[in-house]
Structures are given as structure tokens and as C-alpha cells.
Amino acid sequence: MIHTMAITKDHQFINDAPLETIKNNTYDWYWVDFDCPTPDEEQLLASFFHFHPLAIEDCLQQLQRPKLDFYDDFHFFVIHSINKETLFAEEINIFIHENFIVTFHKNALSEMGKVKKLIQSKPKSWDRGPIYVMYQMIDKIVDSYFPLVYKIEDYLNALEDALTYQNNLQSMKLVLEFRSDLLQLRRTILPMRDLLYRIITSYRFRLKKSERAYFEDIHDHLMKLTDMIESNREMTADMRDSYMALNSNRMNGIMMILTIVSTIFIPLTFIAGVYGMNFHFMPELDGKYNYFIVLIVMFVIAVAMLVLFKVKGWFIFFKM
Amino acid sequence: MIHTMAITKDHQFINDAPLETIKNNTYDWYWVDFDCPTPDEEQLLASFFHFHPLAIEDCLQQLQRPKLDFYDDFHFFVIHSINKETLFAEEINIFIHENFIVTFHKNALSEMGKVKKLIQSKPKSWDRGPIYVMYQMIDKIVDSYFPLVYKIEDYLNALEDALTYQNNLQSMKLVLEFRSDLLQLRRTILPMRDLLYRIITSYRFRLKKSERAYFEDIHDHLMKLTDMIESNREMTADMRDSYMALNSNRMNGIMMILTIVSTIFIPLTFIAGVYGMNFHFMPELDGKYNYFIVLIVMFVIAVAMLVLFKVKGWFIFFKM
Amino acid sequence: MIHTMAITKDHQFINDAPLETIKNNTYDWYWVDFDCPTPDEEQLLASFFHFHPLAIEDCLQQLQRPKLDFYDDFHFFVIHSINKETLFAEEINIFIHENFIVTFHKNALSEMGKVKKLIQSKPKSWDRGPIYVMYQMIDKIVDSYFPLVYKIEDYLNALEDALTYQNNLQSMKLVLEFRSDLLQLRRTILPMRDLLYRIITSYRFRLKKSERAYFEDIHDHLMKLTDMIESNREMTADMRDSYMALNSNRMNGIMMILTIVSTIFIPLTFIAGVYGMNFHFMPELDGKYNYFIVLIVMFVIAVAMLVLFKVKGWFIFFKM
Amino acid sequence: MIHTMAITKDHQFINDAPLETIKNNTYDWYWVDFDCPTPDEEQLLASFFHFHPLAIEDCLQQLQRPKLDFYDDFHFFVIHSINKETLFAEEINIFIHENFIVTFHKNALSEMGKVKKLIQSKPKSWDRGPIYVMYQMIDKIVDSYFPLVYKIEDYLNALEDALTYQNNLQSMKLVLEFRSDLLQLRRTILPMRDLLYRIITSYRFRLKKSERAYFEDIHDHLMKLTDMIESNREMTADMRDSYMALNSNRMNGIMMILTIVSTIFIPLTFIAGVYGMNFHFMPELDGKYNYFIVLIVMFVIAVAMLVLFKVKGWFIFFKM
Amino acid sequence: MIHTMAITKDHQFINDAPLETIKNNTYDWYWVDFDCPTPDEEQLLASFFHFHPLAIEDCLQQLQRPKLDFYDDFHFFVIHSINKETLFAEEINIFIHENFIVTFHKNALSEMGKVKKLIQSKPKSWDRGPIYVMYQMIDKIVDSYFPLVYKIEDYLNALEDALTYQNNLQSMKLVLEFRSDLLQLRRTILPMRDLLYRIITSYRFRLKKSERAYFEDIHDHLMKLTDMIESNREMTADMRDSYMALNSNRMNGIMMILTIVSTIFIPLTFIAGVYGMNFHFMPELDGKYNYFIVLIVMFVIAVAMLVLFKVKGWFIFFKM
Ligand SMILES: [Mg+2]
Ligand SMILES: [Mg+2]
Ligand SMILES: [Mg+2]
Ligand SMILES: [Mg+2]
Ligand SMILES: [Mg+2]
Ligand SMILES: [Mg+2]
Numbered sequence A, B, C, D, E: 001m002i003h004t005m006a007i008t009k010d011h012q013f014i015n016d017a018p019l020e021t022i023k024n025n026t027y028d029w030y031w032v033d034f035d036c037p038t039p040d041e042e043q044l045l046a047s048f049f050h051f052h053p054l055a056i057e058d059c060l061q062q063l064q065r066p067k068l069d070f071y072d073d074f075h076f077f078v079i080h081s082i083n084k085e086t087l088f089a090e091e092i093n094i095f096i097h098e099n100f101i102v103t104f105h106k107n108a109l110s111e112m113g114k115v116k117k118l119i120q121s122k123p124k125s126w127d128r129g130p131i132y133v134m135y136q137m138i139d140k141i142v143d144s145y146f147p148l149v150y151k152i153e154d155y156l157n158a159l160e161d162a163l164t165y166q167n168n169l170q171s172m173k174l175v176l177e178f179r180s181d182l183l184q185l186r187r188t189i190l191p192m193r194d195l196l197y198r199i200i201t202s203y204r205f206r207l208k209k210s211e212r213a214y215f216e217d218i219h220d221h222l223m224k225l226t227d228m229i230e231s232n233r234e235m236t237a238d239m240r241d242s243y244m245a246l247n248s249n250r251m252n253g254i255m256m257i258l259t260i261v262s263t264i265f266i267p268l269t270f271i272a273g274v275y276g277m278n279f280h281f282m283p284e285l286d287g288k289y290n291y292f293i294v295l296i297v298m299f300v301i302a303v304a305m306l307v308l309f310k311v312k313g314w315f316i317f318f319k320m
């Protein structure tokens, strides 16, 4: 589908101006949005707008990083929105010129409708041209990153104390999933930040001083997001490593209990086994007190073992 | 609440000058502090001071990094104080102009009162204008970071020896909490350091040479804090990794004891079990010396096992 | 083998022009491809083309990184294709001059034939000279990297969920092999990216503005590949570390089960062993209810143990 | 205590010149050393020398990094010596001017006496002024870092082979202590290196070409120290990680032995236990050969188990 | 020992020219090689050549990094060869001037003889002066690094598959030794690379354009070596981490087998033990079918346990 809007030279807002008329002299500037276009509509990039073949190739392929290319008569952007379910990047391609902007995306994007409505409702913005459409679009998309990162940050802060005080496998699995999500988000946000930096600093993309403040504001937001992602990635790494350290400690405790019980009772059971043998001639079995002597010997062995473990400080683990 | 102070053109200190009069020609410069302001008071940023909408947006939102934005007629700062309990950042917004400074913060801040008293008591400072208020404010806030980092550093130094010589789960949990705290502190201190660097080096923020020395002194302190945090983070990582290495060693020792005891006594117990069976025809049970022969065989097996373990050097672990 | 093609001054495409004639004045520019050359053919680099001895040495040795050297009368490149089986780099050496290009490679390369056919079929490209041959060659080779990286990325995404929910050694071995493959790919792709950057930015390699866009497009692809490799390497590290954390947790669970069963039954078995001894004088054996008393004592010990483990929260692991 | 020395305009060395006379016109240049000064002596920095308040604050506080501040009429340095016992940094503050140098340190420093004697004994150096005192002081202090790092490097090289071939807990504890010491040393040496770099490159600190070579020599030494520390830190990390890998392998071996012995004998002991039961009606107990049949069955089970373990390749661990 | 060679102004090669004559006007340029010099010979650096004291100090000390110092009338280099046995660096000191080169090394170096012979045999090189001697020397030494790195790379590639498919302690120990060797090699090769970069880029070391290509060729080789070392270090880290992951998996398998066998047979053995007790009044012992009932109960318990383990998926480990 193709949506359009245009501002006429006599300062009127025209919604859904027919594409055939859009290059007419009557329009001050216009916006054409290729929204999930058909193959036929894709042809228009070359046949109607005559963009450079490399830009069209980048537009149609889905393997671009966020980027900015300068051509003789227009600039070409790729920016990324993030799919809320999969956290994968979705590409938005922008061709911008002094008096038009062409956007192209293969996924439905609610932000596009919002931007159009905003412009329609703010006649003051009609003078600001295509660059204002672009600013609003990037701003809306970057704003949509925040809830994704905040949600992860909030969960991680909630999980942190839980993990310190008990062995919670479900919490650890959540942490590891968030860690993976943060990596996925970073793959979009880092190149977006680099792109905004390039927009602000490039001498070929001549922003007016008043315009620059707006793009610097978006760059600020992307810096904040990058900081949060890096910091939360490091937090998940710390949580995982702490979990490992506590697990290894707990394992020591478990094994100590098993070892204490085993090393005390296995030798005693052996002694009992010896006197349970059925040899016909076993002199020890006869004496009246021999049974009690063996019991006492067993008790002494058990106590000696316990004292030994006590001396080695193993009992600290029973407190676990 | 809104607090004000002003210096008149004839060099008088006016405390709590009414806001309506503050733009009068009688004042050389003034300071307006929005201290936990009401929504009505927040409106004044736009209606009374006419700041740029982007600056007001940044001021009212709480998701800023420490930053510095240049506008046509004023500069806008965000700086961060650190909550002593949670270690989370709390935002302070500063609008600065040649002859006024407006500060805005949603949390109570004892530093503000201290700065005002200091200025009131030092008439010499009255000529130094809004920049001096800003310097004092940042200096006090950065000074308040130090006790937080020193406390962690002191604890870590105390914990280090403890951890090398014994397995101390409580100490390890403390180390891991400090590691998490350091990460939290770094999220504030790193961007503050970058901000101070920008204040010192920006050509648009024209500091007099005498003023620059003061901000460089704060930058020094932030460099020192960054060094301490990085170094202590690395120390906690080393402590955790060493703890893991010693734990793994201790586990080897525990398992060796269990294995030695088990591999000696389990086969012997089996032999005793065999001669404890109640078959009617078991020829070995009859001979006069068979019981003693079995005892000797058992003894030989046990000694052979011990010699084998001795040869493999396993007894080193009993020294643990 | 040596393949040639040439464009004559009167704009004709000559396939397999004899090498002896190739320096004739009749050709506008020409391409000589040394395809798995014989030692005799290798001699021609010095005897026929008179290249600099250092460039010839780099060409014949196989230990080069992708690189670009400027000589007085020509430029010398080394680029790398990747062997699809081994993922090892294979060297392609390029000597380029205003009116000729010489390529040299010791492995068969299907890309070479493709480039020649493309040029033959596009008369428009005949004016663009040797630099166009070079562009097409590098573009084809960099395009051939993508399937290798995409295949790994797709597998890793498929493996990720599998690993979170079960202990799957085969999946982990696959992850570790992909990690190793990514390292191998990076050894080629990183220096290729650096080389393309140098081609674009070097003032000595004077690209026309229209030509630069084409090499920037390849650089974009290499940036994208580098991002993917780094990101996937980090993903494999995360998967391995998560696997370790879950394994360590599972080990805790296994050992807890063993310890619970052992610490309950080993002492009870000892008690049974004691009353299985054959001493002639064991008073406890006589009473009518003593057997039942012992059974009850055993039951109480077992229940007490279970309650203790329950209190310590060990049963959480049976849910594993 | 305050030590002084001065060079008169007629080229005489004056030891312990009284402080009151030191600003007299008769001296070409002089050196005042505040050696563990009393609070009264500390006052002199402000009252007698009139240094800038920020420099005096940095001098009296102990929380500085090595640094260099430029003031209108003097330069201010903080450098660090290292306490040989604790490896903690000790601060030395230096105020340097064209014709005087003031040093200030709260710990006794043998280097100071050495430098004074050296100057007294080398009349040639009397013309070189305060900068020569500073060079000698820094050179002596940096030279004193080397034995500390060499000692660690030598120990680590000696420990490396020991750790590869046996499980040596004491050696590992030494390695971990050296790792911690290296981190402590780096906290001093890294900022010192940055300081020397700044001394060499700062345009405001105008070193003569002949003087620069001397400071570059110190910088070389600090580069060498940094290299050694980083390299040795990495060596300790490798040693620790290798120790973990070998420990984990050894654990596998221990557990395999335990598992082999247990899985063979526990089932056999159970069988013996069954035929040790005292039921009145157990038909198997009667047959003449049943005892031998059970023994043979047990033997077959044991051999089958051993064959199984052999097939799985577990016996490799007995070679451990 | 001191070796010399000289080229006379009338273009003759003089081998072993006496040192006393070497500054004569008859020589165009000369080379003096201090090969494992005696203390007396060391004196000549100061007394005969009058080099700067700092350069002589660096030359005599053995603690230098590869470096380049500019003095008024000569340049001073330190380069490092690598001892093939220990992989430790050995220092070669070079003083170079427009018409002489002095080399100084405390270890025998076969490269020196080779360079001399090469020059003697190539009269064309006699015009190229001391810089050509230096180039040949560095080139030969850097070439001698390659076999050391290639040997490690080849071994590691051979070991990689071995480690993935079986637990091979000897292979792991080899990997860890190679990892340590690579660290040792990097300590020499990284500073050498930085030195070559400095030689190429320094404006004070005026290389002719034709000379620069030769030093860039050496720099290429050092870049290649650095890439190989970093990449192989990372490969060893991956191999070690994978080994740990597989070991941890194997441990899980071993413990599962032990736990399955123990949890099945330990309770059964207890039951057998109970009925092996010798109490006079044990009613269960009397019934005709009680023995069989107990056997059936035991069988049911064992099967129930196996079903439980099967359901939990533990049997996957028997496939190990
Ligand atoms: Mg692209
Ligand atoms: Mg990316
Ligand atoms: Mg913002
Ligand atoms: Mg920000
Ligand atoms: Mg990461
Ligand atoms: Mg970190």
C-alpha cells in the first residue's frame, strides 16, 4: 500500500494526494510511505523516483545495518524498529530530499499513522519540511525501545536479591533469557546510536542549528539506552557468576554431609558385618561382654571421626 | 517549594527574594531553587522563565544521563547525586545564564542549603556570579560520593585475607553485594566524569582560566573515583574467582576422603556379607582357621588400597 | 593457466587475447588472470610485467593478510576468499594499474569466470576500466561470505531454546564447533573490512566519487558481517556459560538425592547390621517387643532426617 | 621536619639554609623539603609560599592520583612511591618554579637524602636548577618499583611448571596473592605512566630538548613496568584457569573410581544381604551347589560391569 | 668480540677493518658489531664512540622494551630476537648514524654473520649504507619468529578435534602450555610491531620512499604475527572453556550412574539387613511365602525407582 501527504505552496495540508500529481509544482513538499508494498509498487522506486541503483538494492534487501548514505540528489537512511515479540530488528528505509521524503518498510508500523496525524494537527510544523517528518519518525521509534529495556531492568532488580539468598533455578533461567534479550536489543540500538551520531556530526547532512537540538535529544536517548544495556548485561554476568560461586559452595556443603555420614557409618557397618559372618569358629563371639566391647569400640570410632571433622571445621556447612 | 537568593547591583545579599521581583533590574544575579516542586511550580519553567521545550522536557523526565546542552540564551545541565541507601542516582537539573541560575530537583537535597549559607557568609563570592553557585553545588555532590566508595574499599581490603585462608560463605556474599554496589555507583560516576570533562573542554562553555582550575579539581576527584571503582570491581572479580578455585580444590579433598573410605570398606563389607549368608552348604565356614584367614585377607586388601592411594599422592588432601 | 581479456581502443571486447600482444597500443585496457599458475608462468610477474620484487614476494608467499601496498607505477592488493569446507582463507593477489589488472591465485575460483562473463555482457562497463573488474571481484567474494555466517546464525538461534530447557550434550558440541568456526571466519573478515576502509579513505588510491559509492557498499556488507560474527561469538559464549550454570545446578540436584538416600539408609543399615551380629550374649535380642522397638526407632530416625532435609529446602531439587 | 638546600648566585652549595633567608636575592635556586611536617609547618605552604588554595588542598589531602596541575606562577605535581611492605601508594607533592622546588611528603623517604647528596657531590648539576632535583627524585622512585615487580615475575615463572604437573594448593594461593599484589601495583604505576607522558608532551611544561630525554627515559621504564604487570596479571589468570581445568579433570577421575567401586560392590552386597536373611522358608539355601552358583553369578556381574566400564574408556583415569 | 666491516670511498668492501682506523676519512661507511663483548670492549661505547650516557645505559642494561630514541647525532634502537628454547627475548642494541652502524648484543646471533655475507656478495647494496644493514638485520630476526608461531598454530589445529570428542588430559596440558608460550611470544612481538610502526611513521627518522617499502614489509609480517598470536590465544581459551563444559557434563553423567545404583540398592540392602537381624521374636520370618513377598516388594521398589529415573530422563547419560 502507498500512503501520501503533501503541503501545498499556499500552505494547505493534502491527505492522500494521488501519486501521479505529487511531483506537480503546486506542492511545497510531500511524503510518500510505502507500507508493505507490492512488487509492482517496489518498481516505482526506480521508474517513478529514479533513485540510485545501490540505494534501491539496499532498500529492497533486508540485511542492512542502520546507516546513512549520501547521494548526489538525496540522502538514504536505514533505521530499525524493534519487534516487541521477537526483539528482532525491522528495517525502515528513508529517502530524503529538500522537498520530499519517501519511506519504505515491509512491516506494518503504527508510528507512521501517528506521525501523519501529528503533522496534520500542527500547522506550525508544515513549514519545517521533510526533515521534521524524519525527526518525528525516529523519535517515535527510539521512544518505543525504552519499555523493552525498562522491563528487563525492573525484572533484573527484582531478581537480584532473590538469587543471593537461595538457589533458585527458575530465577537463573529468567536472568539468562534477559541476558540473551539484551544482546539482541544491543544489535539494534548500538548501530542506531552510531547513525544518530553521524547525522549530528556529518557536514554533508546540513542540519540547521535549531534542528540539531532535536536530533541531539534522540542521540541522548540512545546513549542512555546503550548505558542501560551494557550495565544490565554486566549485571546478568555478575548474577550468573555469583550463582555459580554459591552453587559451588552449596555443593561443598552437600558433599561434606555425605562424606561425614559415609565415613562414620561405612566402617562401623563393616565391623558389624564381620561379626555377622557365620564361621563356625569365631572365638570373639563367645565372651559375655564382647558384644558390649564392640559397641563401645564402634562408639569411640564414631566420636573420634566427629571430633576430627569438628577440628577441620566441616560442621560450618550444616548451617547452610 | 521554591527558594531564592539574589545579589543586588549595590552588592547586597537578599535571601528569599520574591519570585515576582527577581527579574527586576535591581539584581546583579539571582538563584532560584525548585525543591520538590508542585505541578503548578513546574509550570513556571515555561511560563515565567521561557526555557526551550526540549530542556523543560529533559528537566521534568527522570531518565536523563548527566549531560550538558547548549541553548541560545542559557546552558542546561543534568547532574546526579547518589541516594545513600539505594545507591540509585537522583537527578538535579540546572539552567544557567550569565545573570541567573535555576536549579530543579524532585528529591530533598541538604547540599542546597549548605551552598546558600556558604555564599551568604562569603561576600567575596558575591562577584563570582551563578557559575560559583554551580561549582559549589557539583563540588559538594561529588564529595558526597567518596564515603560510599571508601566504605566499600575498606570492607574489601578487610575481607581479602579472610577469604584466602578459609571458606567463608558470608564473606563471599558480602563481596558479591559490594560488586553489585560498585556497578551501581559506576552508572552515575562515569557519566558525571564525562560531563565534567565536557565542561572543562567545551569551547562553548567559556570558563575563565581561574574558574577552570576549580572544575578541573572536581574532574580530578571523579577520575580518582573511577579508578577506585574499576580497581575494586576487578578486586571483587579476583576474589570471586579465587574463591571458586579454592572451593574446587576443597571439593577434590572432600571427594578423595569419601572415595578412600568407600573403596576400602565397601569391598570388605561385601566379603563379610558373603560369609554372612545362610546357605546350608558353605565349606569355607568349617575350617578352624578360616575366620582368621579371611580377616587377614581383608587386612591385606585394606593395606594394599592405602598403599595405592599413598603412591598416587592422595593423602596430601588430608592436610586440608 | 593464464586467462586474458582486453578492451580495444575502438571499444571491442577481446576474449583470451594472446599475452604477447597484450601490451600493444591497440588495447585500451586488459585483464590477465593467473589461475593456479605453473612455476614458469609465475616467472612472468618479473620478466614480463616487471613488478617490484617485494610485491612479487608477497604474491608468491601464502602468508599475507589482506592488504594494500602502493608502488610507483601500480597498486598491489591481497584479498581473501573463504574455502567453504575448511573455512580457511585463500589468497587472491591483484596488481592494478590505470590500464591493466593482473590477478593471481593458487586455488580455482568460480568468481573469476562470472566476472568476465558479466563484463562481456555489459558493454557499458567497458569504459570503466580495471577498477570495475576489481570491484566486481571483491563484491562477488564478499557476497560469498554471507551464506557461511547466516548458516551459523540460523543454527545458533535454533539451538538456543533447546539448550535452556534440557541438558543436551550434542547441542553444546555443535555450539562449540560454531564458536570455533566464527573465530576462523573472523580471521578473514576483519582484515578484509580494514582493507576496504583503507581503499575508501586512502588519498593515494584516487577513487572517483561515483566509484567510491560501490566500494562503500562492500564496506557496509563487511561491517554487517563483523557485527554478526561478534554478536554470534558472544551468543555462543553466553550459551556455554549458561550451560555450565545449569549443569552445576543439575549436579547439585543429583548429589542432593544421593545424599538424602545415603544419609537416611546408611545409618539404618548399620543398626540392622548390629543386630545381625552373631554374639552369643546380646540381651536386646530376647525381649518380645525389642524387634518392633528397633523398627520404630529406625522409622523415627528416617522421619527426622526427612524433616531436617525438608526444613533445609532440599526437596526443591526433586522437582528437577 | 623541614630540610633545605640552596645554590647561591656565585655557585656555592648551601646545606640547610635557614628558611627565613631562602627567598633572599643571594640564592640562584633552592629546594625545601617538608619531611613528615607538623601542622605548624604545613601552614607555611599558605603563609610563607602563598601557593594557590586548590594546590594546598591537594597537597594536604591523601586522596590524589599522580597528577600535574599548572598554576600561574608554579606547577604542582603529585607522584607516588610504593610502600615495600603493603604495596600501597604514598604521596609525594611537588611545587616547582623556575628558581625553587618545594617537596612535601607525610612518610619518611630515603630517596630524598640520596638526591641531596648526589647534587652536593656533582657541582655540574648546580646549573640545572629545580628540574634536575625533580628528575632525580622521580627516577629514584620509579627505579624502586622494579624490584617489587621482578620479584613477582620470578616467583610466577618458578611456580608455573610446578602447577602444571601437580595439584598444589599452596602454590595456587601464592599465585592468587601475587595476582592481588599486581593489581595493587598497577593502581600506582598506570597513573604514574600517564603523568610522565603528560610531562613529556605538555606544551605548558616547557622542557628543554636535553631535559626531555631524561624524562623519556623514565617514561620508558614505566612502559616496561606496565607491560610486565599486564603480562603477569594475564599469566596469573591463565594459571588459575588451568588449575581449575586440571582440578575438574582430577575430580572426574576421583568420582569415576568411586563410581566403579560402588556400582560393582553395592549390588553384590545386596545379593549377599538377601541370602543373609533369616526367613525360615528360603528354598535356595538348601541345594548343595547353590552357594557356588551365587558366587559365580556375583563374579559374572562384577566382570560384566568391569567390561562395561572398560568399553566406556573409564580406566584411563586410573593412570592419573 | 668485535667484528667490523667497511665500504671505502672508492667502493671497496673491507672485512674486519681494524677499529683504530675505522673513523678514517677513507671509509664511506662502516659497521661495528659488539658480539658478546668483554667489559673492556663495552667501555668503547663511551670512550671511542662518545654516545650519550642514557643510550649507553639502555644498551648495557637488559631490561629494555624494543624502542627507538633520537639523539642529536645518532638514533638508538633496541630490538628483540627470541630464544628458540626458552621463548625469552634477547636484546640487540643498534646505534645508527649516516655513515656508521654499531650493533651490540650479549648473546651469539647467527643472523649477524648472514647479513655480513649477504652484503659482501651484493656490491649493489654497498651504496645503500647503514640503513640497509639495519633492514636486513630486522628482517632476518622477524623471519625467525614465524616458525615458532606456525609450530604452535599447527599443533593447536591438530589438537582441536581430538579435544572435542574425548576427554584427553595430555592434550589439554599441551594446549595450556601453548597458551603460555603464546603469551611469552606476544611480549616480544607486540612491542616490535609498535617499534616498526614508529620507524615507518616518525618524521625524525627520514626514510627515503624506496626504503620505506622495505620496513613496511617487515611491519606487515609483524601484523600477521600479532593476528596469529591473538587468534591462537583466543583459540586456546575456547578449547579450555569447552573442555571445562564437557568435563562438567561428564561429571554429571558419572554422578547420575552412581546415584541411580546407590538409590536403588542401598534401600534394598537395608531391607535385607532388617530380615538378617537375629531377634528371637520376628513374626515375619515364619510365614511360608514371606520370603517371596519380600523379594517381590524389593523388585517393585527397584522397578519404581528405574521408572522414576527414566521419567526424569536420566538414562540419557548412559549413552555417554
Ligand atoms: Mg548495508
Ligand atoms: Mg548489529
Ligand atoms: Mg533526551
Ligand atoms: Mg542520555
Ligand atoms: Mg557481554
Ligand atoms: Mg565492568
Ligand SMILES: [Mg+2]
Residues within 6 Å of the ligand: A220, A221, A224, B058, B063, B064, B065, B067
Ligand atoms: Mg538524556
Ligand SMILES: [Mg+2]
Residues within 6 Å of the ligand: A227, A231, B186, B187, B188, B190, B191
Ligand atoms: Mg553507565
Ligand SMILES: [Mg+2]
Residues within 6 Å of the ligand: B217, B218, B220, B221, D058, D064
Ligand atoms: Mg582532586
Ligand SMILES: [Mg+2]
Residues within 6 Å of the ligand: B219, B220, B221, B222, B223, B224, B225, D064, D065
Ligand atoms: Mg583522581
Ligand SMILES: [Mg+2]
Residues within 6 Å of the ligand: A234, B233
Ligand atoms: Mg566488570
Ligand SMILES: [Mg+2]
Residues within 6 Å of the ligand: B234, D233
Ligand atoms: Mg586487569
Ligand SMILES: [Mg+2]
Residues within 6 Å of the ligand: C058, C063, C064, C065, C067, E220, E221, E224
Ligand atoms: Mg604481508
Ligand SMILES: [Mg+2]
Residues within 6 Å of the ligand: C186, C187, C188, C190, C191, E227, E228, E231
Ligand atoms: Mg586475522
Ligand SMILES: [Mg+2]
Residues within 6 Å of the ligand: A058, C217, C218, C220, C221
Ligand atoms: Mg550494501
Ligand SMILES: [Mg+2]
Residues within 6 Å of the ligand: A063, A064, A065, C219, C220, C221, C222, C223, C224, C225
Ligand atoms: Mg552493513
Ligand SMILES: [Mg+2]
Residues within 6 Å of the ligand: C233, E234
Ligand atoms: Mg571472543
Ligand SMILES: [Mg+2]
Residues within 6 Å of the ligand: A233, C234
Ligand atoms: Mg557484550
Ligand SMILES: [Mg+2]
Residues within 6 Å of the ligand: B220, B221, B224, D063, D064, D065, D067
Ligand atoms: Mg586528584
Ligand SMILES: [Mg+2]
Residues within 6 Å of the ligand: B227, B231, D186, D187, D188, D190, D191
Ligand atoms: Mg588504576
Ligand SMILES: [Mg+2]
Residues within 6 Å of the ligand: D217, D218, D220, D221, E058
Ligand atoms: Mg629507560
Ligand SMILES: [Mg+2]
Residues within 6 Å of the ligand: D219, D220, D221, D222, D223, D224, D225, E064, E065
Ligand atoms: Mg620500556
